[in-house]
Amino acid sequence: MAMTPDYEPVIGLEVHAQLRTRSKAFCSCMVRFGDPPNTLVCPTCLGLPGALPALNREVVTLAVRVGLALGCTLRRRSRFARKNYFYPDLPKGYQITQFDEPLCEGGFLEVSQPDGSSRRIGIERAHIEEDAGKNIHGDGASHSVSRIDFNRAGIGLLEIVGRPDLRSAAEAAEYLRQLRAVLMAVGANDGNLESGSFRCDANVSVRARGDTRLGTRTEIKNINSFRFVQRAIEWEIAAQVATLTEGGAVAQVTKNWDDEAGRCHVLRTKDGSDDYRFFPEPDLPPLVISEAFIAAVASTLPTLPAARRVSYVRERGLTEGDARLITEHPSIADWFEALAAQTTDAKRAANWVCNLVKPGVVTHGLNATFPLAVPALAGLFARLDDGTLSSTIAKDVYAKMVATGRSADAIIEAEGLRVLRDEGAIEAMCRGVIEASPRQLAAYRGGKLALLGYFKGEVMRASGGRADPRTLDVILGRLLAV
Numbered sequence: 001m002a003m004t005p006d007y008e009p010v011i012g013l014e015v016h017a018q019l020r021t022r023s024k025a026f027c028s029c030m031v032r033f034g035d036p037p038n039t040l041v042c043p044t045c046l047g048l049p050g051a052l053p054a055l056n057r058e059v060v061t062l063a064v065r066v067g068l069a070l071g072c073t074l075r076r077r078s079r080f081a082r083k084n085y086f087y088p089d090l091p092k093g094y095q096i097t098q099f100d101e102p103l104c105e106g107g108f109l110e111v112s113q114p115d116g117s118s119r120r121i122g123i124e125r126a127h128i129e130e131d132a133g134k135n136i137h138g139d140g141a142s143h144s145v146s147r148i149d150f151n152r153a154g155i156g157l158l159e160i161v162g163r164p165d166l167r168s169a170a171e172a173a174e175y176l177r178q179l180r181a182v183l184m185a186v187g188a189n190d191g192n193l194e195s196g197s198f199r200c201d202a203n204v205s206v207r208a209r210g211d212t213r214l215g216t217r218t219e220i221k222n223i224n225s226f227r228f229v230q231r232a233i234e235w236e237i238a239a240q241v242a243t244l245t246e247g248g249a250v251a252q253v254t255k256n257w258d259d260e261a262g263r264c265h266v267l268r269t270k271d272g273s274d275d276y277r278f279f280p281e282p283d284l285p286p287l288v289i290s291e292a293f294i295a296a297v298a299s300t301l302p303t304l305p306a307a308r309r310v311s312y313v314r315e316r317g318l319t320e321g322d323a324r325l326i327t328e329h330p331s332i333a334d335w336f337e338a339l340a341a342q343t344t345d346a347k348r349a350a351n352w353v354c355n356l357v358k359p360g361v362v363t364h365g366l367n368a369t370f371p372l373a374v375p376a377l378a379g380l381f382a383r384l385d386d387g388t389l390s391s392t393i394a395k396d397v398y399a400k401m402v403a404t405g406r407s408a409d410a411i412i413e414a415e416g417l418r419v420l421r422d423e424g425a426i427e428a429m430c431r432g433v434i435e436a437s438p439r440q441l442a443a444y445r446g447g448k449l450a451l452l453g454y455f456k457g458e459v460m461r462a463s464g465g466r467a468d469p470r471t472l473d474v475i476l477g478r479l480l481a482v
Contacts, residue, residue: 007206007244009237010214011166012124013229015179017158017189018131018197019062020366025130025156026053026096026284033195037136037149045130045154047092052283059156060287062188063103063128064297066158069186069304070123072107077288080128080281089133089148097129097159099278103287109162109182110306111175116320118306121175122163128287131155134196152196158188164203164214169233173226176200177328181305185330190365199224204236206244215240216250220257220264232257236264308333316346325354331368332361342378344385352377356398371402380408392465393417420466426459427475429467433458434479444480455480 021031027044043051067074081099107123133153137146160179166172180198183189191198199222205215218236223229235257240250255264303311305327312323326336336353340346360371380398383389389397389412400411412418420426433455434441444451455476459467 006209007241008209008211009167009169009233010164010205010207010217011169011172011233012164012203013162013166013172013176014201014203015160015162015176016131016199016201017066017160017183019059019156019158019188020190021056021058021062021156023056024154025056025059025128027051027154029154031155032151033192033197035151037147037151040151041153045091046150053096053281055284055287056156059128060103060289061297062156062186063126063158064289064294065186065301066160066183066188067104067107067126068294068298068301069182070104070107070109070126070160072104072123072126074289074294075101075103075105076290077101077286078103078127079286080284081278082281083129084277085275087132088146089135089150089153091133091150091153095130095132096281096284098127101286102127103289109175109179111171111178112309112320112324113171119165119171121165124161124163126158126160129157129159131157164205169230169237172202172233173230176229177226178305178324181328181330184366185302185305185327187366191329191363192365193224193226196222196224200229202229202233202236204233204240205250206237206240216252218250218252218264219254221254221267223257225259228257228259231259231262232264235262239264302330305330305333312346312350316340316350318347318350322350322354325358326350329361329363329368330366331363332358335368335370335374338374339377342374343381345381348381348384352398356395360402372398376401376407383408383412387468388412388418390419390460390465390467390469392460393419396465417466419468420463421468421471423471423475426463426467426471427479429459429462430455430472430475430479433462441480452476452480 023030024045027042029040029042029045032040044053064074078098078101080096082094083097083099084094086093102125104126107126108120109123110118111121112118131152131154133148133150135146135148162175166175180191184191189198193199202220202223203217204220205217207213207215220232220236223232236255243250253269254267256267257264308327309323312318312326313320327333332353336349339349339353343349357371362369380394380401384391384394397408397411397417400406401408437455437458440451440454456472459472459476
């Protein structure tokens, strides 16, 4: 099912981000992932008769931090509502949320484009609500048993509703990555897609290119992977285009993504707001925040990922791609900045972080464990700067540092890895390579100058990567010109 130039996709994402608090939104139950089922519950989050909710102040603080980071307008007075629907994992039979008077409205996110530019994607609203529990299907032996774990029920969420400004599945995935980076940077969310603390629903429609009216949309629920988001939206766009091309009509339905089958499946017809019978939450007063409270929260905001990316590109000379990779996690960005402060070449530091360090980083929410300490890698860079190591050998030394915990200097001395500068030894290797490559030599002297790289590579291989590049260039240039 291929996309055609006759249609344009229109995509909006609704992101559900668990707020990083110690206790739930309306009770004192702890927020933890991985505890035994139904051990982090109380009468309030189970919706038992007589139990009353009490708003967690930290939920409001984190929601305000996100609203400020996204440039939203903050309501000084917002209120909670009940969203009524039946589902087994919703113990009260309703969800406490915000409806007609959300805390945050408007706002935007600048999303980087492949060409290095950015495009502003609008934020419709961001409102506080509580999470539902989790249905667990199958008992290990069969799929005939379903259980419900209410540990997650009542955890504070921020639902961030994006405007339908996204125009491709790839852009939607990038929006999701960069929104996650913002939430992690301000400490509001741990960014853990695997545990479901950061997930999204995708609203997808297509329309005739040039048309300003919105087409009928479908909603794809609870996607918890950047790759799945992109694949699900691509499939749904193609399916809608195929339906319209064949003269059919797109149905307004809710779907889920089946990655194993590589397709979306219909769950139910799409619910509208009227179906939820929203009404004001009678057990909670309006939420009123002061200018002083907002100012206090604003004073604690860190440098946001977008500003870091601009600084890295303009002031440190990084590529857009490296800047995006580094700012995806705040701990990685902090580690890079500490490394850049201890070395002479920020671009080289970024290249190493993206290609060698980052694949070995283990993240734990907002924290991260790195393969090496910053001073250890800075020490390796110092040996590159003073010419002790070649770039090829430096990567081997790095791997040995990670594997053994030894310093760069200890490995260099123990294994004799210093750069070879002996001109006689290098010339002997160059002559050996040239004599063994008569066909390449003739081609080089016949005008195929790109073969210089072949000769350099062969000499480097013969020297175990230790030949000094500058000495090698001089000697090879002289011998090949004869």
